[in-house]
Amino acid sequence: MHETAIVQDMFRIIDQVAEENQLKRIDRVNFVIGKMMQVVPDLFYFAFDAAKEGTIAENSEVKLEFLPIKMKCKSCGKEFLIDNNVFYCPACQNTDLDLIQGKELLIKSIEGE
Amino acid sequence: MEIKVMKRVLDRNQDKAEQVRKLLKEQRVKMYNFISSPGAGKTTLLEKTCEYLKDKANIGIIEGDVSTDRDAQRLKMYGNPIVLINTDGGCHLDSNSIEKALSEFSLADLDMIFVENVGNLVCPSHFDLGETSKIAVVSTSEGDDKPIKYPMLFRDAEAVVLNKMDLMEHTNFNYNLFKKDLRSVNPEVPLFRVSCTKDEGLGPWLEWIEGKVKVEL
Numbered sequence: 516m517h518e519t520a521i522v523q524d525m526f527r528i529i530d531q532v533a534e535e536n537q538l539k540r541i542d543r544v545n546f547v548i549g550k551m552m553q554v555v556p557d558l559f560y561f562a563f564d565a566a567k568e569g570t571i572a573e574n575s576e577v578k579l580e581f582l583p584i585k586m587k588c589k590s591c592g593k594e595f596l597i598d599n600n601v602f603y604c605p606a607c608q609n610t611d612l613d614l615i616q617g618k619e620l621l622i623k624s625i626e627g628e
Numbered sequence: 629m630e631i632k633v634m635k636r637v638l639d640r641n642q643d644k645a646e647q648v649r650k651l652l653k654e655q656r657v658k659m660y661n662f663i664s665s666p667g668a669g670k671t672t673l674l675e676k677t678c679e680y681l682k683d684k685a686n687i688g689i690i691e692g693d694v695s696t697d698r699d700a701q702r703l704k705m706y707g708n709p710i711v712l713i714n715t716d717g718g719c720h721l722d723s724n725s726i727e728k729a730l731s732e733f734s735l736a737d738l739d740m741i742f743v744e745n746v747g748n749l750v751c752p753s754h755f756d757l758g759e760t761s762k763i764a765v766v767s768t769s770e771g772d773d774k775p776i777k778y779p780m781l782f783r784d785a786e787a788v789v790l791n792k793m794d795l796m797e798h799t800n801f802n803y804n805l806f807k808k809d810l811r812s813v814n815p816e817v818p819l820f821r822v823s824c825t826k827d828e829g830l831g832p833w834l835e836w837i838e839g840k841v842k843v844e845l
Contacts, residue, residue, distance in 0.1 A: 517638075517751055521637050521638060524640075532631055552754065553750065600776055600779045600809075601813075602813055603812075610816055614783075620638055622635050623634060624632050624634075625631050626630045
């Protein structure tokens with residue numbers, strides 16, 4: 516989903532962080548993606564490689580960490596992972612659930628000099 | 629060196645969406661974001677809905693399309709104030725363009741706003757517009773697997789409208805499978821089966837949306 520828009524906004528933040536910390540070179544961007552966002556890794560890498568050319572990140576790599584979808588049951592409080600798009604509490608079968616993880620699009624850290 | 633950042637990407641849309649949500653709450657206007665793939669029947673559903681609500685509620689429409697004003701022209705005849713947003717290639721509406729559109733309405737005179745989003749099942753569900761809720765529109769001519777393929781939309785939707793029920797017999801749409809998948813993604817969401825062009829099954833949907841007019845935000 517919108518891998519290009521995500522990468523573009525990522526570079527806005529990268530530029531900000533580089534300026535604040537006087538970085539001359541970016542080596543790696545560590546990025547966290549919740550699985551609910553349906554980001555396609557290959558498209559993401561492709562967009563990243565295109566966007567980084569000619570920037571201080573041109574020799575950098577991006578490391579993607581995918582977080583599983585995690586819900587919390589509003590009835591019994593159980594926290595559990597979703598991996599097959601079935602949204603019931605496994606403990607009490609309740610369907611009133613809070614999503615507590617899975618929609619992240621987060622730059623966790625940037626490595627550089 | 630490693631610098632801890634912990635910053636969300638695409639935050640600006642979310643921040644603006646929260647401002648829009650706050651404004652709508654202050655003005656006591658509910659906003660519904662209609663999302664579907666192209667051709668599922670959003671515009672026809674909105675035509676039927678606007679016709680029904682004519683003397684029952686004050687409706688504003690925000691019409692989002694990549695280009696042309698064809699859908700906006702169709703909806704104009706129902707007499708509601710309407711703002712057109714052409715995205716010129718953009719595949720979804722965003723909260724910034726919604727905020728601008730809202731400034732063209734007299735919000736004090738409205739009960740509800742219907743947003744017809746760009747035809748697309750993926751991106752619109754990821755870009756918060758500041759809406760009260762999303763309405764997912766899907767049709768029997770596009771396959772029965774949409775809930776399982778696009779869980780984020782169907783999970784977040786406050787209602788699902790399954791359109792083109794009159795065409796189902798001519799397709800291989802498996803209603804039981806569709807319903808099973810929908811219920812596993814969103815066990816409680818109301819499902820309305822309609823044929824907008826044949827005027828069939830619309831009653832429950834129209835009553836449901838009419839019921840929302842009086843609901844406090």
